[in-house]
Amino acid sequence: MVTTALERVRRVAGEVVDPEIPVLTIDDLGILRDVRVDASGHVDVDITPTYSGCPALDMIRADVASSVRAAGYADVTVNVVLSPAWTTDWMSEVGRRKLREYGIAPPRPRESGMQLLQIAVACPACGSAHTSEVAHFASTQCQALRRCTACAEPFPHFKEH
Amino acid sequence: MIAVAADPAAVYALRLADDGLVLSHRLAQWSSRAPALEEDVALTNIALDLLGQARALYARSAELDGSGRSEDDYAFLRDERDFLNCLLVEQENGDFAVTVMRQLLFSTFQLEAWTALSESSDMQIAAIAAKAVKEVTYHLDHATQWTLRLGDGSAESHVRTQAALDQLWPYTAELFENDAVTRDVVAQGVAPDPERLRMEWDASVDHVLRQATLERPSTSWAPTGGRRGLHTECFGYMLAEMQHLHRAHPGAQW
Secondary structure, eight states: OHHHHHHHHHHHHHTOBOSSSTTOBHHHHTOEEEEEEOTTOOEEEEEOOSSTTOTTHHHHHHHHHHHHHHTTOOOEEEEEOOSSOOOGGGSOHHHHHHHHHHTOBOOOOOSOHHHHHHSOOOOTTTOOSOEEEEESSOSSTTEEEEEETTTOOEEEEEOOO | OOOOOOSHHHHHHHHHHHHHHHHHHHHHTTTTTSSSHHHHHHHHHHHHHHHHHHHHHHHHHHHHHTOOOOHHHHHHSOOGGGOOOOHHHHSOOOSHHHHHHHHHHHHHHHHHHHHHHTTOSSHHHHHHHHHHHHHHHHHHHHHHHHHHHHHTSOHHHHHHHHHHHHHHGGGGGGGGOOOHHHHHHHHTTSSOOHHHHHHHHHHHHHHHHHHTTOOOOOOOOOOOOGGGTOOOHHHHHHHHHHHHHHHHSTTOOO
16 A cells, blocks of 8 residues: 555656746656655655756745645655755656757766767757857756757757756 | 854854855846846856855754754844855956956855865765755856956956956955864864865966966955955945845745
């Protein structure tokens, strides 16, 4: 029974969307870190911020609590954990695809520094690899602004972090 | 007035938090006033990172000294003499060169400090630092790019950038000041030795200044006092602006 509750709570919490990029769930983003349900039915959900000052975090925290409560688990605590620090490598493949379809170039893998230099940021509109950075800071902390030299479309890039 | 925390690690965390909050507010003053839209966005993004780091550090400081103070208590209900930020971060924005130079000098310090602090014996400070390292790396890159463009740019931009460096340089000595608090936190393994940070900072800043054709000032005037709550004149005006709404309407929410 406890296992079933855990699976259910994990799914419900993971489906909460990022208010700034509403195509992504917190599970896609990799910021849902852990879910625990104890014998008394108390639920603990651990989430981690993308950036220290992410203004979406308070809203995500409230949304997770209300979703878990709505699923029938009234006794829920949402914890914010800082360590280990979030990285874009935790973003799921599904999340990367959804970002691209939404018009945001997904982050490239960070694991190998060499690899990062070799992979171009492709334009989410036309797919061209000929793109350049316009500004390193953009509409949210996690994005940079780029421009495609092939189709001339400006687009945001979820920057590697 | 709120009594100053006695626990050395709490005071140390408070100093770092105040650095972040005050610089965050200064950068936010550029909002809608920066030379270009991209800079407006960049400076306020950096401000947001610093504010996020400060919030986490205030929470840690309140845990360490057991005072239970809230973020609002720290930001809005302390007077000038209770703030422990260094003098460099409170200096007025000036022209864009002053802001860029303040950012270069301070981000270099922060990057060295956060890197060392990510191995702090205080696990919470170490976690805050490990996140901050990634963020400040962007800040320093931004400041470095601008320092190179302005310092090694036109005759006018070179003169203004050198003037900004000359104006701010005296305030950098305080970043590496050693006092009873730093000696205690260094001994506890909470914080790195300021002298070690100074050597790394010197090498890093010198490298950028050389590339930007700027001359390292040779002044020996080194004002201090920020870490003890003694601030420069401009800071009171900044606080009055920052705290006005909360003090006029206590507990205001929206």
